[in-house]
Amino acid sequence: MLTRKFMIVAASALLATPAVAQLKVVTSTTDLADIAKEVGGNKVTVRHIGEGYQDPHFIEAKPSFVLQLRNADVWAYVGLELEAGWMPLLLDGARNPRIRAGGTGHVDVSRVIPLLDVPRGAVDRSQGDVHARGNPHYWLDPQNGRRIARLFKAKFTQLDPKNAAAYDANTKAFEAKLAAAERSWQSELAAIRGKPVVAWHTSWRYLANYTKMNIVGFMEPKPGVPPSPSHLAGLIQTMKRTGAKVIIMEPFYSRKTADLVASKTGAKVLVLPPSVGGERGITDYVQLMKSDIEKLAAAVR
Amino acid sequence: MRRTFIIIALALLPVSVNAQTPPQRDSAARADSIARADSIALVRELEAQQADTLGPRGQQGPINPRLLPDISVVGDFIADFSPKGSTQEGGQRFGVRELELAFQAAVDPYFRGDVFLGFTDEEGVAIEQAYLTATALPARLEARLGRFIMPVGKQITTHRHDLHTVEYPYVIQSFFGPEGLKGTGIYLSRVFAPLGFYQEIIGTVVDRFGESEDLVSFEAPNRRLSGLGYSARLRNYWDLGQSSNLELSFSGITGVREQPMSATIQDVNAINMRQSVIGADLTYRWRPLQRGLYKSLILQAEVMQQRNQRPPPFPPPFADPQDPPLEFLGPIGNFLGAYAFGRYQLTRRTYLGARYDFLEDPAADANTHAASGYFEVFPSEFSKLVAAYERFMPGGGAKALHRFILQATFALGPHKPHPF
Numbered sequence: 084m085l086t087r088k089f090m091i092v093a094a095s096a097l098l099a100t101p102a103v104a105q106l107k108v109v110t111s112t113t114d115l116a117d118i119a120k121e122v123g124g125n126k127v128t129v130r131h132i133g134e135g136y137q138d139p140h141f142i143e144a145k146p147s148f149v150l151q152l153r154n155a156d157v158w159a160y161v162g163l164e165l166e167a168g169w170m171p172l173l174l175d176g177a178r179n180p181r182i183r184a185g186g187t188g189h190v191d192v193s194r195v196i197p198l199l200d201v202p203r204g205a206v207d208r209s210q211g212d213v214h215a216r217g218n219p220h221y222w223l224d225p226q227n228g229r230r231i232a233r234l235f236k237a238k239f240t241q242l243d244p245k246n247a248a249a250y251d252a253n254t255k256a257f258e259a260k261l262a263a264a265e266r267s268w269q270s271e272l273a274a275i276r277g278k279p280v281v282a283w284h285t286s287w288r289y290l291a292n293y294t295k296m297n298i299v300g301f302m303e304p305k306p307g308v309p310p311s312p313s314h315l316a317g318l319i320q321t322m323k324r325t326g327a328k329v330i331i332m333e334p335f336y337s338r339k340t341a342d343l344v345a346s347k348t349g350a351k352v353l354v355l356p357p358s359v360g361g362e363r364g365i366t367d368y369v370q371l372m373k374s375d376i377e378k379l380a381a382a383v384r
Numbered sequence: 385m386r387r388t389f390i391i392i393a394l395a396l397l398p399v400s401v402n403a404q405t406p407p408q409r410d411s412a413a414r415a416d417s418i419a420r421a422d423s424i425a426l427v428r429e430l431e432a433q434q435a436d437t438l439g440p441r442g443q444q445g446p447i448n449p450r451l452l453p454d455i456s457v458v459g460d461f462i463a464d465f466s467p468k469g470s471t472q473e474g475g476q477r478f479g480v481r482e483l484e485l486a487f488q489a490a491v492d493p494y495f496r497g498d499v500f501l502g503f504t505d506e507e508g509v510a511i512e513q514a515y516l517t518a519t520a521l522p523a524r525l526e527a528r529l530g531r532f533i534m535p536v537g538k539q540i541t542t543h544r545h546d547l548h549t550v551e552y553p554y555v556i557q558s559f560f561g562p563e564g565l566k567g568t569g570i571y572l573s574r575v576f577a578p579l580g581f582y583q584e585i586i587g588t589v590v591d592r593f594g595e596s597e598d599l600v601s602f603e604a605p606n607r608r609l610s611g612l613g614y615s616a617r618l619r620n621y622w623d624l625g626q627s628s629n630l631e632l633s634f635s636g637i638t639g640v641r642e643q644p645m646s647a648t649i650q651d652v653n654a655i656n657m658r659q660s661v662i663g664a665d666l667t668y669r670w671r672p673l674q675r676g677l678y679k680s681l682i683l684q685a686e687v688m689q690q691r692n693q694r695p696p697p698f699p700p701p702f703a704d705p706q707d708p709p710l711e712f713l714g715p716i717g718n719f720l721g722a723y724a725f726g727r728y729q730l731t732r733r734t735y736l737g738a739r740y741d742f743l744e745d746p747a748a749d750a751n752t753h754a755a756s757g758y759f760e761v762f763p764s765e766f767s768k769l770v771a772a773y774e775r776f777m778p779g780g781g782a783k784a785l786h787r788f789i790l791q792a793t794f795a796l797g798p799h800k801p802h803p804f
Contacts, residue, residue, distance in 0.1 A: 137674060146575075150575075175519075177575075184490075185493060212765075309732060335675070337732075
């Protein structure tokens with residue numbers, strides 16, 4: 084009798100677990116984390132590895148991240164080798180088959196993104212830190228923000244079908260919020276369209292594609308390669324000729340060289356957060372896009 | 385220095401920029417400037433080809449349709465300018481210390497395969513590492529089967545060419561060999577966090593502890609299971625904040641090794657003796673997240689003790705009374721070794737490091753000390769140049785030796801992360 088009672092209690096406990104369990108989602112960046120929170124709502128817990136003010140190429144594979152990943156249901160990452168320098172160590176260390184390549188929770192977000200800067204023909208490292216499969220900084224285009232949200236909706240629904248309706252409603256709400264924000268920054272987009280700018284790294288290509296700003300040069304002579312004097316000399320010429328008056332850069336690069344170029348060209352250096360949390364007060368994806376577009380418009384006006 | 389260089393270069397620039405340039409020169413200058421700005425040139429080229437945008441990658445073919453493994457090559461070159469002659473093993477002033485060829489891929493849904501072949505002038509080709517890793521074990525276990533780097537201490541788990549110094553610390557070279565320690569057998573590890581911080585326990589069972597180095601004993605050390613090599617390591621890791629962390633780990637290895645005798649009798653020139661090494665290592669890292677491209681610091685220290693079985697009375701039982709008198713030439717007693725190492729990042733591409741070594745030397749019956757400094761330049765993640773100076777103090781009244789070594793390493797192939 085006692086055994087039977089114990090078995091009923093144990094079975095009830097086991098059955099009750101999935102009803103309260105949330106999907107554990109870990110993402111490589113804060114942007115993916117925020118969109119995952121928007122889509123998952125209170126049905127998921129979300130953590131991220133990199134911070135918004137950190138260069139996502141160079142994150143240390145700290146053992147404490149392994150602890151986050153070992154119980155994760157979903158590992159979502161940017162892909163296109165952005166995380167190649169640290170992700171394999173963390174996934175090996177986590178020993179979690181759900182999130183390994185081929186596992187149900189392994190989500191390479193780049194698979195749903197129309198990519199820019201996909202090299203054709205031979206690619207080698209004489210071209211710098213070139214991403215052989217395309218430019219990975221795609222989240223800086225709201226259209227791709229929508230694609231990411233829809234991918235998360237599909238993945239969360241697959242892993243947790245009983246909350247499909249919630250994921251669907253959350254995704255629609257996120258898209259509506261994004262659409263409203265897009266309507267609000269139309270005048271800023273008009274101000275930015277066609278304006279020549281210089282960027283530090285190729286990370287602003289998707290934002291340029293969305294805003295139609297014209298990147299006339301990069302501070303880096305090749306992706307990931309620090310500027311050389313001869314490159315800067317050519318860049319200054321280009322800026323003077325094209326009238327580029329803004330140098331866009333991320334907060335994790337030293338701005339000394341950008342300030343030097345700005346002083347030679349009369350341009351201003353605009354440090355933009357490339358990710359959620361990249362600047363104090365930028366706490367979600369829509370805020371990030373809005374802030375970047377407004378600052379950009381103010382700078383090029 | 386770099387900033388000064390840039391300022392000088394830019395100071396020369398306004399003359400040409402401000403001059404009224406004719407249209408042809410103008411156009412040529414623009415073409416020249418575009419050509420220099422390779423990033424933008426690449427982007428423009430892609431735009432011209434209308435090939436810059438691809439649809440979602442699900443619509444494309446597989447990235448690796450032939451299922452080839454990742455192949456990479458690491459080259460390690462040394463130049464030794466020490467004033468009293470080369471201090472390299474082969475006596476070269478310039479040498480290719482090693483070329484390493486690696487093949488890495490998933491074998492199937494259950495295993496990954498890693499093969500590292502080493503090429504050296506002295507040894508030819510050697511299997512440095514070759515192991516299967518079981519990736520789908522329960523209870524968060526990881527198992528390896530094959531030849532692997534023995535996890536006994538901290539720096540030894542790093543490939544020699546990936547070290548922040550030119551050579552392993554003397555305690556590692558003395559206890560395990562100049563190329564570290566490999567073992568062939570089974571490796572099992574488990575990660576856990578019952579106390580709220582990262583812990584990992586690693587155990588190995590290998591065919592033997594170390595290499596035989598042409599020593600032949602009366603019976604193979606691994607004839608009995610107790611003669612195999614056994615190691616264990618416990619890693620403890622704490623985040624001290626977002627920017628800094630600490631690792632304190634403990635290791636031990638034991639096994640039966642051949643130790644040399646003074647003469648060869650019936651093809652036997654060694655006697656089997658148990659040897660064990662125990663150690664502890666401490667690593668502190670600091671790297672601010674936002675400025676992590678430019679600033680970082682590592683402080684590391686490791687202490688090890690080698691414990692040797694007391695040799696039996698000589699002559700050994702297999703010796704004939706008519707044989708020449710035999711002496712035991714292996715290590716007797718217990719010996720301590722340690723090092724402390726620090727490396728500070730000066731700029732995005734340059735680092736300054738220093739190491740102090742201490743070693744009880746059983747052969748010289750004196751303590752060895754060494755102090756060394758390193759200047760590292762990383763032109764990119766895939767190449768490294770090191771200039772090193774070392775003052776080697778062998779003790780026992782011997783003169784100090786000054787060593788000047790330059791090292792260049794490069795890596796071809798896919799980017800592989802370095803162990804943390």
